Amino acid sequence: MMSIVKENERLANQAIYEHNNPSIAELFHENTKLNTYTLKQLQYSLAKAVSNPDFKQASLNDGKSYPTLERKKLTPRRSLNGNIGDAIWKRRSIRKFSPKNISFETMSDLLQYSSGISHILKKENDSVTGFRTYPSGGALYPLEIYLVINRVSNLSTGIYHYNVRSNYLEIISTGNLQEQIDKLHIRDQLIEESGITILVTATFKRTTYKYGNRGYRFVLMEVGHLFQNIALVAEALNLGTCDIGGYEDDELNTLLQVDGVNEAVVGEIAVGIPSPFGDNTMPGIYHE
Structure with missing residues (x-):
């Protein structure tokens, strides 16, 4: 999993520094893109979330009161x-x-x-x-x-x-x-x-x-x-x-x-x- 994270960081940094002075909007967009590596990261995050009983319970009780x-x-x-x-x-x-x-x-x-x-x-x-x-x-x-x-x-x-x-x-x-x-x-x-x-x-x-x-x-x-x-x-x-x-x-x-x-x-x-x-x-x- 660590190799995926490092590769994701490398790709993100590469995208960020393509411009000399990227805007906050560009940084946000680049850092929230999905690719082969970040899709795997997302799959891991989804599996972790749906297997967490506290998360399941919180999802059922949606809404603040x-x-x-x-x-x-x-x-x-x-x-x-x-x-x-x-x-x-x-x-x-x-x-x-x-x-x-x-x-x-x-x-x-x-x-x-x-x-x-x-x-x-x-x-x-x-x-x-x-x-x-x-x-x-x-x-x-x-x-x-x-x-x-x-x-x-x-x-x-x-x-x-x-x-x-x-x-x-x-x-x-x-x-x-x-x-x-x-x-x-x-x-x-x-x-x-x-x-x-x-x-x-x-x-x-x-x-x-x-x-x-x-x-x-x-x-x-x-x-x-x-x-x-x-x-x-x-x-x-x-x-x-x-x-x-x-x-x-x-x-x-x-x-x-x-x-x-x-x-x-x-x-x-x-x-x-x-x-x-x-x-x-x-x-x-x-x-x-």
């Missing part, structure tokens, strides 16, 4: 109007939101359709695992969803965690945090006007334990799957969304009380009711 916190049950999901074709065709980023409240029922639908458990699998040993509405490498689901509530009916402002397995919100903290969060972003208007700001974190080792460095790619792919779900479900619910990339990572991690290493923010989405006033189109793009 805060058992001591106050919680609020989501309402049962309702049927969505329209079809997937309409949602895909009409979806676009919304940068101007109405001051109206999002209903609690609509928020519940958004969470359940975009990221909830859609079906349960019971195995021969009576263990149970739940599959969500988006794909995940190895069905390990390393992503966690937090919500900064600004304007949702029958729900206090504050920070909440979506407990997917039990389908309820766990209250991390209450109070209006908009002014504090605004300072951590390039475009603070989106945060100020949105009804909900969704913050997605990743617990990386849930995936990298099994897939090694390659697993980091899987985590980022999963973020994309989840974000597209949120955008399309929001469109079907007559909500608007806008992905946000310009935020201060460490400060948001601190806000969510995560360490920024084992679990860290990997994406953010502003969600709200589109404003009938103001221009929600992108300059230079023709809209019928």
Whole structure:
């Protein structure tokens, strides 16, 4: 096994130093490539993971929970109007939101359709695992969803965690945090006007334990799957969304009380009711 590791390091170093000044993105891409040697390494890692009883148990109990916190049950999901074709065709980023409240029922639908458990699998040993509405490498689901509530009916402002397995919100903290969060972003208007700001974190080792460095790619792919779900479900619910990339990572991690290493923010989405006033189109793009 050591010879494979050394050969892998040799190939990686060769790729890294082909350029005099490689970027971090190039280093990441080169060091997570698979070849004859790293495929064998990955096979070894997979075999090690699936034979570990602790890993198996952790995989069945996917999802983070805060058992001591106050919680609020989501309402049962309702049927969505329209079809997937309409949602895909009409979806676009919304940068101007109405001051109206999002209903609690609509928020519940958004969470359940975009990221909830859609079906349960019971195995021969009576263990149970739940599959969500988006794909995940190895069905390990390393992503966690937090919500900064600004304007949702029958729900206090504050920070909440979506407990997917039990389908309820766990209250991390209450109070209006908009002014504090605004300072951590390039475009603070989106945060100020949105009804909900969704913050997605990743617990990386849930995936990298099994897939090694390659697993980091899987985590980022999963973020994309989840974000597209949120955008399309929001469109079907007559909500608007806008992905946000310009935020201060460490400060948001601190806000969510995560360490920024084992679990860290990997994406953010502003969600709200589109404003009938103001221009929600992108300059230079023709809209019928």
